[in-house]
Amino acid sequence: MKIQILATGITTEKYLQNGMEAYYKRLTPMLSINYEEIVTGRQSKKSNTALVKKQEAELQLKKVQSNDFLVLLDEKGKQMTSVQFSGYLQDHFNKTAHNLIFLMGGAYGFDESVYRRANQIISVSSMTFTHQMIRLLFMEQLYRAMTILKGLPYHHN
Amino acid sequence: MKIQILATGITTEKYLQNGMEAYYKRLTPMLSINYEEIVTGRQSKKSNTALVKKQEAELQLKKVQSNDFLVLLDEKGKQMTSVQFSGYLQDHFNKTAHNLIFLMGGAYGFDESVYRRANQIISVSSMTFTHQMIRLLFMEQLYRAMTILKGLPYHHN
Numbered sequence: 001m002k003i004q005i006l007a008t009g010i011t012t013e014k015y016l017q018n019g020m021e022a023y024y025k026r027l028t029p030m031l032s033i034n035y036e037e038i039v040t041g042r043q044s045k046k047s048n049t050a051l052v053k054k055q056e057a058e059l060q061l062k063k064v065q066s067n068d069f070l071v072l073l074d075e076k077g078k079q080m081t082s083v084q085f086s087g088y089l090q091d092h093f094n095k096t097a098h099n100l101i102f103l104m105g106g107a108y109g110f111d112e113s114v115y116r117r118a119n120q121i122i123s124v125s126s127m128t129f130t131h132q133m134i135r136l137l138f139m140e141q142l143y144r145a146m147t148i149l150k151g152l153p154y155h156h157n
Numbered sequence: 158m159k160i161q162i163l164a165t166g167i168t169t170e171k172y173l174q175n176g177m178e179a180y181y182k183r184l185t186p187m188l189s190i191n192y193e194e195i196v197t198g199r200q201s202k203k204s205n206t207a208l209v210k211k212q213e214a215e216l217q218l219k220k221v222q223s224n225d226f227l228v229l230l231d232e233k234g235k236q237m238t239s240v241q242f243s244g245y246l247q248d249h250f251n252k253t254a255h256n257l258i259f260l261m262g263g264a265y266g267f268d269e270s271v272y273r274r275a276n277q278i279i280s281v282s283s284m285t286f287t288h289q290m291i292r293l294l295f296m297e298q299l300y301r302a303m304t305i306l307k308g309l310p311y312h313h314n
Contacts, residue, residue, distance in 0.1 A: 015179070018172035049313070075238075082285040108313055125282040127298055128239040128312060137294070141284055155285060156206070156265055
């Protein structure tokens, strides 16, 4: 079973790249994991957001195989504590050998077709953060979940 | 009215410093704002967490005047969307001239005495993030709230 983190669009903020790299380095010895950024077209301020989401959806769904378990990170999703999220991962590890994909959307969120394909939607916060910042948050959260499962001293209750 | 952001302990992660600086620079022309990190003692892995929180509480509460409106950022707090948070700020701007302090705790959270002094508790997420990372998240969220109030093109609904 592999974990695939898919982000929509290139991370342009250097400080986020640095933070993500730090967590990704810690994650790779713990999990079979892969991080990929989906290269999308450049958007102007006048872009039609519905059309942007539709075009992004095509690129996103191309990356998803029929067997993959697709989890969207989206404000509309289910909220969990970090301990609950670690339990969620453990449960997935126990139950299935299918790859687990965590997909993060672009600046405008997901097209309806992506919601339809999703197996689950998880929300990191009721608040909105930039679609680039969510990548760092999620990497940290995945690392935190793994330290909880492995009993490493990182998470304080 | 001034907004004071108080963080407990020095930010050691360079990538977080860089991100926070970027948002702080954007915030300073919009608000009367001040960011301060409370220098705390170094903790060993064997530190008594209750004692650490108590010592931090003394330093934290020294920074708070009796008239200040003290908001804690804490997982136990009330969750809001970004739009709700901008409304919350606007409401505060309208109603009172008292300074607004947003206080972020150390690695183990807050001592009971700080909860007792608090006027409000706000939660950024049900998930736990590092106490350093929360600083970046909150700066972004404060900037997002200000762009919503000023009608600037940053937040997409």
